[in-house]
Amino acid sequence: MATDIYGAIEVRDLIGAASPDEAPWVRCMDLYPLYPGGGDYSSLGCLFGIRNWTGWExxxxxxxxxxDVSEAVRAEYEHDARIDRAVGRSTWISWPELRDLDMTATPSARGVLEVNEDGPSVCHYYRIGDEWPADVLAEYGSPPVGESPVGAPYGSWQHGSATLTYKKVTRNDVLGPGTGWEHVFAVMRALAHRFGQEGVRLVGWFD
Incomplete structure (x- = not known):
């Protein structure tokens, strides 16, 4: 069963507050359609530990x-939890935490092996540790980049009609341009100019 993220961006309502710390949080906008979701476990694992198959911190x-979550977001979460028993894991992250992420960081896996057999719409991905996956060896033989991933260079090769690509993965690969998360970052960055760096956060939950 697929896992998706739901949630909203919140900001602090500074109007009438004695200080930014006393300002209440209010719901600002949906996470969707900035980030459409769709079972992107690489980014969900990187940010929130959801289906963290490559071993991100x-x-x-x-x-x-x-x-101090806003009443609107709490009500939305509770509604989703009532109608979907799978909902029950929630979290949040501030804009400064997202802003300051080291985008060069890598997961504990040595890399990811992408197997493309019928064009870019049909790909299979494998987490690569200290050994090549047994089913990959059985289907495609020993990779020409090396009998072991330990010390093997990243690269691509052909096996019949299949293209296999062994690649390093960074946070920028799973959160950067082309992932959808760049739109979330851009909106939160813009909101921070209005509400302050500490006055913007993302609240999310998963099914």
Whole structure:
């Protein structure tokens, strides 16, 4: 069963507040359509530890809803949890945490093997540790980049009609341009100019 993210961007309402720290949080906008979701486990694992198949150190795993979450976002979460029993894991992350992520960081896996047999729409991905996956060896033989991934260079090769690509993965690969998360970052960055760097956060939950 697929896992998706739901949620919203919140900002602090500075109007009438004695200080930014006393300003209440208000719901600003949906995460969708800035980020459409769709089972992108690479980014969900990197940020939130969801289906973390490559072994990221998550930026914001299992924090729950913020204690001062806006009533609108709490109501939305509780509604989703009532109608979908799979919903029950929530978290949040501030704009400064997203802003300051080291985009060159890598997961614990040595890399990812992409097997493309019928064009870019039909790809299979494998986490690569210290050994090549047994089913890959059985189907495609020993990779020409080396009998072991340890010390093997990243690269691509052909096996019949299949293209196999062994590649290093960074946070920029799973959160950068082309992933959809660049739109979330851009909106939160813009909101921070209005509400302050500490006055913008993303609250999310998963099914």
């Amino acid at each position: 998550p930026a914001a795993d299992r924090r729950g809803l913020p204690a």
